[in-house]
Amino acid sequence: xxxxxxxxxxxxxxxxxxxxxxxxxxxxxxxxxxxxxxxxxxxxxxxxxxxxxxxxxxxxxxxxxxxxxxxxxxxxxxxxxxxxxxxxxxxxxxxxxxxxxxxxxxxxxxxxxxxxxxx
Numbered sequence: 001x002x003x004x005x006x007x008x009x010x011x012x013x014x015x016x017x018x019x020x021x022x023x024x025x026x027x028x029x030x031x032x033x034x035x036x037x038x039x040x041x042x043x044x045x046x047x048x049x050x051x052x053x054x055x056x057x058x059x060x061x062x063x064x065x066x067x068x069x070x071x072x073x074x075x076x077x078x079x080x081x082x083x084x085x086x087x088x089x090x091x092x093x094x095x096x097x098x099x100x101x102x103x104x105x106x107x108x109x110x111x112x113x114x115x116x117x118x119x
Contacts, residue, residue, distance in 0.1 A: 033086070037085050039081075040081050040082055040084070040085035040087055041085075041087075041110070045070070045074075045078050046082055047110065049068070049079065049088075050082070050087065050106055050110065051107060051110075052064070052067065053099065054106070057100060058099060059098065059099055060096050060097070060099075061079065061097050061099075082099075083099075087102060087106065088100060088101055088102060
């Protein structure tokens with residue numbers, strides 16, 4: 001065992017311990033923004049949508065329907081989640097909505113997550 005904690009909850013160990021205030025925490029707005037993006041990307045369909053958008057500068061709702069073989073309502077629901085999280089932007093052209101990634105580097109972050117999970 002490397003160390004022990006006494007009754008005052010003070011740990012003694014060979015490894016330097018970190019105490020409150022030594023490393024700043026994220027502000028509330030930052031935590032909410034990161035959580036929003038993480039929740040939006042916690043769905044396989046939305047990850048596929050981000051992947052597709054990273055390969056082509058924009059997609060129409062109908063293209064997602066065809067490529068992912070999903071209904072219009074399901075595609076719209078998932079795009080709304082990505083839009084609300086600030087991951088995509090939407091441009092309306094007549095009766096069609098076109099979507100783009102806000103940050104084209106997002107896929108790099110997803111690939112890093114994949115490497116961390118799969119080794």
